[in-house]
Amino acid sequence: MINRELIRLKVVQLVYAYYQNEGKTVATAEKELEFSMQKAYDLYLNLLTLLCDLRNVAESKDAVRLAREKRTGAAEGEQSPNSRFAENRFLLQLNANQTLNEFREQRQERWDDAEGFVRRLYTEMTESETFMQYMENGDFSYEADRELIRKLYKTFVVPNEELDDIIEGHSLYWNDDREVIDSFVLKTIKRFDEKNMEEQVLLPMYDKEEDHQFAIGLFRETLHRGPELRQLIRENAKNWDFNRIALMDLVITQTALAEVLTFDSIPLNITFSEYIDIARCYSTPKSYAYVNGMLDGIVKRLRSEGRTTKERIITKKAHKPNPKREAAAQKADEAQADETQAE
Numbered sequence: 001m002i003n004r005e006l007i008r009l010k011v012v013q014l015v016y017a018y019y020q021n022e023g024k025t026v027a028t029a030e031k032e033l034e035f036s037m038q039k040a041y042d043l044y045l046n047l048l049t050l051l052c053d054l055r056n057v058a059e060s061k062d063a064v065r066l067a068r069e070k071r072t073g074a075a076e077g078e079q080s081p082n083s084r085f086a087e088n089r090f091l092l093q094l095n096a097n098q099t100l101n102e103f104r105e106q107r108q109e110r111w112d113d114a115e116g117f118v119r120r121l122y123t124e125m126t127e128s129e130t131f132m133q134y135m136e137n138g139d140f141s142y143e144a145d146r147e148l149i150r151k152l153y154k155t156f157v158v159p160n161e162e163l164d165d166i167i168e169g170h171s172l173y174w175n176d177d178r179e180v181i182d183s184f185v186l187k188t189i190k191r192f193d194e195k196n197m198e199e200q201v202l203l204p205m206y207d208k209e210e211d212h213q214f215a216i217g218l219f220r221e222t223l224h225r226g227p228e229l230r231q232l233i234r235e236n237a238k239n240w241d242f243n244r245i246a247l248m249d250l251v252i253t254q255t256a257l258a259e260v261l262t263f264d265s266i267p268l269n270i271t272f273s274e275y276i277d278i279a280r281c282y283s284t285p286k287s288y289a290y291v292n293g294m295l296d297g298i299v300k301r302l303r304s305e306g307r308t309t310k311e312r313i314i315t316k317k318a319h320k321p322n323p324k325r326e327a328a329a330q331k332a333d334e335a336q337a338d339e340t341q342a343e
Helices: 004-020 026-072 081-086 089-095 098-107 112-126 129-137 142-157 161-170 178-191 194-199 209-224 226-235 247-262 268-282 287-304 323-342
Strands: none
Touching: 004 026, 004 209, 004 247, 004 268, 026 081, 026 089, 026 098, 026 112, 026 142, 026 161, 026 178, 026 209, 081 112, 081 129, 089 142, 089 194, 112 129, 112 142, 112 161, 129 142, 142 178, 209 226, 209 247, 226 247, 226 287, 247 268, 247 287, 268 287
């Protein structure tokens, strides 16, 4: 599940934190990387748990309706939205999922401290046009139930800013993970099959062990080869005073060079694209151009010295605005401005 896009971002963040925290050992920093990866997977399972808790709200509300009907003897005479949500066949399958229930029991993970948010989210969902159309259509097949939840998640969970605040309060590691993890929750919903019942397989933490080894290898090489890589950057800084290069730009470039020199099977274009995007989103507004130029100059030199045979194919990649990442970029810009004023 944890892909290389997320791995690169986490390595950059943890390398940055390593240099910010003097006295920290590489071994300690590596444990933090592993912990950060585990927290990303925990977020995935927690967001699936959120869907189960939404169903619990529906079940609770429907129980009140049934008690009222029993007490008064007057039935509503129509399909109850609460009962339909509580009996959603996809949600019932998810709620019974063995892997998810093991996680909930072991980690004691619940949304109890955000009960008000869960109830508000449930109300928004059941009062939405999407849910009303579902009720009117009268198709309560497994496929229709699963598609309903996929649409509701995409519409009401993915862009939810209140949820951003809640998960940030749970874990600082989760703030930058949300976008990627949401995509995997949606992928999981689409992959569910009723015939698998409670044994439906969830996405594993890593699709393959190779990705796990990529994370550890990239982190170690970035730090162990730090002096060598920084010397390369210093020699190619040209008109820049090396000591005035923003730390985030330095870390991004250093990590990218570690990847270029360590992982021969990764095309140069992919490496350039991934780290330029990180610079664009998590450093200053001009950082992506600086990182691009620096990497290009250093790789040309490495190629002329026979230290890499990789070639870069120049392509134009349109930058797609991303509200969450743009906000992160703005914070980085403000932090850089504060540093400049302090100097």
